[in-house]
Amino acid sequence: MxxxxxxxxxxxxxxxxxxxxxxxxxxxxxxxxxxxxxxxxxxxxxxxxxxxxxxxxxxxxxxxxxxxxxxxxGPRPVHSPTGIEELSSRTNPLEVMDVRLEIEPALARLAALRASNGDTERLLRIADKIASSTDADALELWDGALHRAIAEAAGNTLLLAIFDMVDRVRQDVGWQVLRERARSRDRQSAYVEQHRRVIAAIAQREAHAAEQAMREHLELVRDGLLKVMTRPPLNEQKLSSVTLPNSKDKLRHGT
Amino acid sequence: MxxxxxxxxxxxxxxxxxxxxxxxxxxxxxxxxxxxxxxxxxxxxxxxxxxxxxxxxxxxxxxxxxxxxxxxxGPRPVHSPTGIEELSSRTNPLEVMDVRLEIEPALARLAALRASNGDTERLLRIADKIASSTDADALELWDGALHRAIAEAAGNTLLLAIFDMVDRVRQDVGWQVLRERARSRDRQSAYVEQHRRVIAAIAQREAHAAEQAMREHLELVRDGLLKVMTRPPLNEQKLSSVTLPNSKDKLRHGT
DNA sequence: TACGATACCATTTGCAAATTGGTTCGCTTT
DNA sequence: AAAGCGAACCAATTTGCAAATGGTATCGTA
Incomplete structure (x- = not known):
């Protein structure tokens, strides 16, 4: 007392x-x-x-x-988080990547099993867009579109809703900097190749290959994220005049 | 035209x-x-x-x-489902089970890796409650408590939120009948034994065993659900309309 | 029969009022 | 002087209601 x-x-x-x-x-x-x-x-x-x-x-x-x-x-009822804002304030980028590593390989596998021909065509079209993209922003957009198209092709409403939920958390404020830094230029080519592999596996209905390819892709993304997080400063010094758009003004979205 | x-x-x-x-x-x-x-x-x-x-x-x-x-x-804006009601009206029990088969084994694996001693004690206590339950309703409650405790023990906020979302959909109106029928008495003993295996694997930090045990458990649950769904009348002649499941066309819930 | 006009229903939005906890101020009492 | 009481005001939430709008039915008219 x-x-x-x-x-x-x-x-x-x-x-x-x-x-x-x-x-x-x-x-x-x-x-x-x-x-x-x-x-x-x-x-x-x-x-x-x-x-x-x-x-x-x-x-x-x-x-x-x-x-x-x-x-x-009685005790205050437990607050079941229903809002994205609240959820993303309670989690962190590593948790999100862990979740993606659980969800998206499964989505790729299901997509390989159930994708319609229209779905695969759409994936290939998006892949073309990615390959021909030079702008970093555009690439980010098409990358997101690809992942979501795969989630759609999996043909499970509930899983798609889960994917969207994770995606909203991922896109929530605060992590833009990390994501952009994680997209270092030298990794881009690897990403493109990995995307290609995932799509090919889905198109050829190779479920296990699709799952594995997606897992490898996300592991690489996670590793990139880890490297950035463990070395946050990233001083200018030698890279002062490099084109780097300095991540624009995406910071500070809210108040 | x-x-x-x-x-x-x-x-x-x-x-x-x-x-x-x-x-x-x-x-x-x-x-x-x-x-x-x-x-x-x-x-x-x-x-x-x-x-x-x-x-x-x-x-x-x-x-x-x-x-x-x-x-x-312009075109009607895409409706991103945010409400549980709406979500559960667009999905069906089979989809939910597919999702659970993707999520919960992963949760069991993570729980085996990261559960605290307090977590495992809690799991064991719930297991006792399940073993000593006779009432069907009580058993249902403790079963849900067990699965959620495992999800909590996994230690990932986002995954827990996803589990809760799936669980809310699962508990939504309309499927209670199915769930109750799926809990046929002869399966109960099997369920109890499977629960015990999952908990034991988590307590002993055997990640792969926990994942596998949870998967086997959910597969049995899914099979029970399938049997009930493909034979809805339950009382009529033995197998008058045994038009094989044809699992593709998922029973229509919405209009 | 086709059309217009009118009325009514269902859903959504917006706003104002009421309710309620959170806070501050002044006065009285001890 | 400190504590308590009452009042007033602020902030968040709920509630109720009117208006707007698409959806539908009915009636009269050409």
Missing amino acids: LDTAPLSDSSNLALGRLRALLDEGSFDAGQRLPPERVLAAQIGIGRRALRRALEVLEAEGRIWRHQGKGTFL | LDTAPLSDSSNLALGRLRALLDEGSFDAGQRLPPERVLAAQIGIGRRALRRALEVLEAEGRIWRHQGKGTFL
């Missing part, structure tokens, strides 16, 4: 009354208590004293409060 | 005027057109004739309409 500043008299009174109310089960579990103003009047104390008592109960985990909603009994 | 019922005179007039408006670029792309009532007055025709013309344009993909929103130019 950590005795912090002791409560004043009337607050203690309120605390006792509240504990009595809670213990006697006057209110159902998970139920919302009356508004503070009402409750204070019922007990016969001021709102401030009541609030101090509620703070204690909240710290004890017996109640939880939220502005605009009310005061509720 | 499929000539359906030819439009009447004034509808054809409206169609011509509308095409002219769209072609001349009076409205920006993606812009909302004036309300039907206004547009009809501007052109000088009735609303019914206008609507017939709009139907044609919508079928051509040049516009799209939505009740309460308006009429918009």
Whole structure:
């Protein structure tokens, strides 16, 4: 028990009354208590004293409060993250790459098994676009399009939704710098070749080969990401006047 | 071109005027057109004739309409499903099982690699609960708790979020019947034994064994589901309509 | 029969009001 | 002087309602 500043008299009174109310089960579990103003009047104390008592109960985990909603009994319900923003604030690039390494090889395998001819044609068209792209931005776009086209070709609605969710997290603010740095020029050729292999395997219905090719590709991407993360500074020094667009203004998207 | 019922005179007039408006670029792309009532007055025709013309344009993909929103130019924007309800209306139990077969073995493997001692203790405790459960409902609850505890033990926030998403879809209305039937009594013992194997492998840090055990478990669950789905009546004559599963056409859930 | 006009239904949007916890200020009481 | 009470105000949330808009049905008219 950590005795912090002791409560004043009337607050203690309120605390006792509240504990009595809670213990006697006057209110159902998970139920919302009356508004503070009402409750204070019922007990016969001021709102401030009541609030101090509620703070204690909240710290004890017996109640939880939220502005605009009310005061509720029981532990605060676990917040199942449904928003992308919140999710991406709780994860990190390495976790994302781990997930991609679990999901996307499976997607490639399924695509090899179930892709329609139209799907494969679309993949080949995107591959052409990638090969003929010079701009870094354009390449990034077509790369994303390729991965998603494979996910679509896999023909599983739920898996596609999962892929989109991971992709939104991946594209969320904060990691653009990393992604761009990870795309070092010398790796680009390797990426293109790996893409080619994945698409070829899918087109030829070689499920295992497609899965393996995608896994190798993502492992290379992950390694590139790791190298960048472990050496964040990347000082200019010798590369001062190199074309490097300095990652533009993509930083600071939000406030 | 499929000539359906030819439009009447004034509808054809409206169609011509509308095409002219769209072609001349009076409205920006993606812009909302004036309300039907206004547009009809501007052109000088009735609303019914206008609507017939709009139907044609919508079928051509040049516009799209939505009740309460308006009429918009261009192709209907792709709807990225974000709600569980919508997602579960677009998928089916087989897809969900396929996804679980991709995700959960990976979770078991990661759990074997990264579970804390507290995690394994928790798994064992849940296993006890399962073994000592007789009620079908209680068993269902503890089964879900076990799978989620494994997902938590894997220690990847994003993967856990994905697991929760799949789980919400799985628990969504409409499939309870299937799930309950799939839990035939004779399979229960097999399930318990498989759970035990998964937990043991995780506790002993045998990653590959944990992955394999989880895969075998889910495959058995999937097989049970398949058997139930291909024989929905359950009470009628033995196998009157044994039209082999033909697993491709997935039972239609949406309209 | 085709067309227009009107009315009504269903869905979406927008906004204002009410509710509620969070905070500050002034006054009274001890 | 410190504590408590009441009031007022702020911020977040919910609720209710009206307006806008596409969807549909009905009726009158040429």
